[in-house]
Amino acid sequence: MRDYPTGAVVAGRRRTGDPPTRSDGRPAPAPVNVPARRGATGRRALVLLFWVGLVLAVVPWWLATPAGSLGDTGAIALAAGRIVGLVAGYVMLVQILLMSRLRLLDRLAGEELMTRWHRDIGGALIVAVLAHMALILVGYGSLDGYNPLVEARVLIVDVPDMLEAFLSAGILTAVGLFSVRAVRNALPYELWRWLHMSTYLVLYLSFGHQFSLGQQLFKPGLVRTGWIAAYIGVVVILAYGRVIAPLIFNLRYGLRVADVVAEGPDTISIYLTGRHLDRLKLLGGQWFRFRFLARGLWWQSHPFSVSAAKNGRWLRLTVKVVGAYTRELRDLDSGARVWAIGPRGSFTAAQRTAPRSLLIAGGIGITPIRAMLEELPPGATLIYRASTPADVVLQREIDWLARARDLDVWYVIGARTDPGPRQVMSPNGLRQLVPDLERRDVWLCGPAGFVEAAQKTVRRAGVRRKKIHLAAFEL
Ligand SMILES: Cc1cc2nc3c(=O)[nH]c(=O)nc-3n(C[C@H](O)[C@H](O)[C@H](O)COP(=O)(O)OP(=O)(O)OC[C@H]3O[C@@H](n4cnc5c(N)ncnc54)[C@H](O)[C@@H]3O)c2cc1C
Structure with missing residues (x-):
């Protein structure tokens, strides 16, 4: 690799590598079949299911809250607090489900998309919980003639499960703050992960108050039974995805x-x-x-x-x-x-939408892409970005695959600010290398910052969002 000048783009179409062998001489894998494509039906079905579930969660409120019952500010705040509470309870269950590691969900929507949903919905959940709390305190406070802070104390002392409910709101808010990227990056990963896991505690602590104070769930009946069944269902799925399925996998x-x-x-x-x-x-x-x-x-x-x-x-x-x-x-x-x-993960050839692909790997982000090269249809182009020649790994295998699967491979070596990499990683540079770029799937993998920057460039080069597949090495 000594012949790669730093800061220059090395010409592509390398088709001369040896077949890869392991250090002990065993042969490397032969290219395998291209997997069947997975369409967007599963993802659409999940989105539909989410909205149906949300409607079902708020229908009881709708039926129990005739327009005439919303008299003064207190009653309006209470009604608003209740519907927001139902939404928050439902979204909480969805959040847990998204992280249950159920393979079916991964197959339908894809891990990367579910992680994105989990992040986006997480922010909305915290806002909903805080709004629910504030509206309920204003509502009951106005009925009882107290200010919201005094009302909070009254509720905690007089109503069962309310202390736990306030605690759960506090924990959830803290989890949200710890998940802000700047805060998260400052914490050791394991500590962050354990803090994040306390969301399960939120599920447990917030459960009781929904039945002691929640107007729609207080009385035994279909709504209460359905709500409890939904909670039990999610806990069972969680136990299966997180404990039973891994146990079966590892024993097998x-x-x-x-x-x-x-x-x-x-x-x-x-x-x-x-x-x-x-x-x-x-x-x-x-x-x-x-x-x-x-x-x-x-x-x-x-x-x-x-x-x-x-x-x-x-x-x-x-x-x-x-x-x-x-x-x-x-x-x-x-x-x-x-x-x-x-x-x-759904960063796989099964998610392709076009016959040809452009793959861009940043540094160690080559690892999943190297595996995918065996399964994507022939004729893909790979751009492998690395800071120095020493950072290029698995090169002999990649060159061998280039020959076996008709790939164009471009090693782009140098710092981000060097002229060669800057030229290639620009909309014009990409279009020069891959003139039919807009018709291809684009796969980006590497550190989060690299993937973000490359995604912007590819979008500016005219590739539609649904053709861009991302795998940032960040959870
Ligand atoms: C889906 C995914 C696939 C990955 N694939 C590869 C791969 O094929 N090859 C490779 O070299 N690296 C890969 N990584 C990155 C790899 O997980 C981290 O580099 C590694 O965990 C760093 O651990 P460390 O303690 O040595 O370094 P540290 O210096 O402690 O961590 C460096 C960074 O890695 C991340 N990290 C640390 N511990 C964990 C953890 N337990 N779980 C998740 N992230 C963590 C954090 O963002 C941290 O800032 C992948 C990451 C993800 C999320």
Whole structure:
């Protein structure tokens, strides 16, 4: 790789690489079949289901609140507080469902979209909970002749489950604040994750007050039974997605570390073996949350993409050393057991909308793209951005795939501000390299900042949003 001048674009169409072999001489996977396309029907069905559920959640309020009953400000505030409360309760359930890791949801909507929904809805949920609280306090306060703060104290002391309800609102607001990107980036990931998990506590703490004070849910009947059934349903799905399904997966496949191979000065590949790997439903571009059951590592799980398509014999992840955990992975011993949760993610060839693709990888973002190259229809173009030649990994395999699957591969090496990369990563530069860009699917993977910037450039180059597929290495 010494012949790559920093700051220059290396000419594409490299078709001369050797077939990849592992360090122990075993052959690398042969290109496999292109997976069937998944359309947008599943996603549309989920969106429809969301709106139907929301309507069902507020219908009881509508029926129990005739227009004539809204007399003074207090009554209006109370009625508004109640409907907002029902919406908040429903959205809370949807939020938990989105993160339940149910594979069916992943298949219908795709992990990336669900994470985006989870983030967008999260903000709305906090606003709804705070509005619900404020409106209820104003409403009851005006009926009782107290100001909202005194009313809050009265409710906490006199009404069962209200202390828990206030606590849950406080926890939810804190979770929201910790999820603001700047705050989140300042926290150690594991701490942030545990704080985020306290949302389950919110589900538990907020449950009771809906029945002790919620007018629509207070009386036994169809509405109350339906609401409780929805909660039980979500908890069962959560237990299945988060506990039972991973248990079944790990008992069935029994993954273990087979080999750790250096790919570069700060990049390693970890090969895993297991039972029945030919039956594993896995697409190139998907990822797992891996927990290596070895000393010093077992207490953390980290997400990594598979960097080769399914081959029935082994899985491979390729890891860049960026911090304490990834540094430890270099010393993993063969035979170590691995607990994996997945496969997850919809950044796969099944989501394509066009026969040809442009793939842009930033740094270690090449890993899922490398696996997808085996499954996308031939004729794709890959732009591989790396800061230095040493950051280019899996190059021999990529060159081999270029030959086997008729790919154009462009290695674009240098800093963001160097003239070569700046030219290529501009709307004009992309159009010069890929004249039919607008008709292609565009796949972007890498660190969040890279993906965001590349997405803007691709949009400016005229590619429609629905043709752009994103995988930022950020949860
Ligand atoms: C879906 C997905 C797929 C990924 N695939 C790959 C891959 O194929 N190859 C690769 O090298 N990297 C991949 N990453 C990134 C990888 O997970 C992080 O680089 C790694 O967890 C860093 O851990 P660290 O403790 O060594 O570094 P740190 O310095 O502690 O962390 C660096 C950054 O990584 C993120 N991070 C840290 N711990 C976790 C965690 N437990 N879960 C999620 N994010 C975390 C945080 O944003 C943090 O700021 C992927 C990330 C995601 C979300």
